[in-house]
Amino acid sequence: MTGPNGPMGPLKACVSTCAVFALSLGAARAADVSSPAPAPEPAPILPSLSGWYVKAGALGVWSRSSSNLYSQALGEVAVPGGFLPVGVGPQLQIPGRNASYSNIYTVGVVGGYYFTPNWSMEVEGGFPVWSDVRVNGPVPPGGGPPAGTLLAKVMPAGIPITGVYHFTQFGSFQPYLGAGVLPTFALAVRDGYATGGSYQPALGVVVQGGFDFMFNQHWGVFFDAKQSVASTTGNASGINVGPPLGIVSASSWIKTTAKPVSFMTGLTYRF
Template identity: 30%
Template sequence: MRRTTTDLLLATAAVAALSVTAASAADLPAAYKAPVVVDQPWTGGWQVRARALAVLPKDSVDLNVAALGAAGNLPDTGSVSNTVIPEIDISYYFTPNIAAELILGVTPHKVRGEGRLAGLDIGETWLLPPTLTLQYHFTNFGAFQPYIGAGVNYTVFFNTSGANTTTLVPLGVPVAVTSLSLKNSWAPAVQIGFDYMLNKNVGINFDVKYLWLSSDVTATLNNALAVTGKANLDPLLIGGGVTYRF
């Protein structure tokens, strides 16, 4: 009987303690309660970005006037203009960290003479430079999500034409570029950037890419002289815009 009474008292005390604990937990401020997950982290899928993109080519065009032999080598005699364009890119995330990105856009550029061809309008061209990169995204900084990437570019030159404007260049002769052509070419690409996510789906983006891009140049001067050369474009692409994930 003595043991039964003791057990009953212990059981009653335990029930009372549990009741007090439950009541106290109910009265705790919300900040001290266990967090409630209201949304699951993004686990991958499709993403699109709309950006303003500055295309900044390296100013280096080397030409050679074949008919002049050794005297026709004209290094660093041309430059390619900078441009700013709207650009769309599409990405697919295989995981929250690994993604592939394809950028799409077209850029117009003017080619002008420099050095011994200063003042000469060489011509103009449009570039279609689709670039595919494989990226690693860092996801341990919260809303700030930097990434690095590397891939390949294939640039198509189209609507290319000589300026066909006669200019008296420092060489002492009147010159007009009557035809101009640049060869399509492959190039390696690297990039670095970040997304700052405002919520699960929408963010802002900043991105920098560099392409090791060159192209063979052929042209005709004054409808007679054949010109060959190399345009070392190596453009720096700097973009900023908005990100949407779905």
């Protein structure tokens, strides 16, 4: 028992080895406690399983456009008791004259569907309002209405139909880009200097960009901007020259290339 090779030697060696192992294990556990595991990254807020979503908010349209005006020349025809002015000959472009459309402010609504977490298709509409069409440019030598005269009031309707790509790698902030087509038509036309007016339906193109900021899986806010390009033609069957003649039968038309820019902001809801 007293020698290095006595019966207690192997036991002492075993106890020493166990002590060293226990101390090493305790140190490792202490290191784990002092170095907490990193917090997991928050998962991005993605569309819910149904895929449907709606947006609603304030909509403003900056009605940029360029228009050419065409009209018959005014002549006179003999009637019992005198002469009556009427439009004669072909419709010719009125040099130096064009028309502008007033801006639109209304309430807009968007409905869409997610085919994947990144791709969706959406349709936009708005509460219809009137836009003033006014003549611009100097009065030609042959006469005509002064600049600023109301040619007509039109209630335009445009329905952008776009495919949209959503960037979902930024969590709650989700920017997007889109492009598509823009069917346009006039819901109604009111007479001004031009009477008996109508507008032909047209098909334009549109590009868009914006972002959603989601508060949770369903609710968020959004901002959207669209640039559209469309060409349309309006026709009129008469002009109102005022008392005492009133409305004179003369055909005219307006050819418009519209490049409206629209802005919309409001609430998003995903079903």
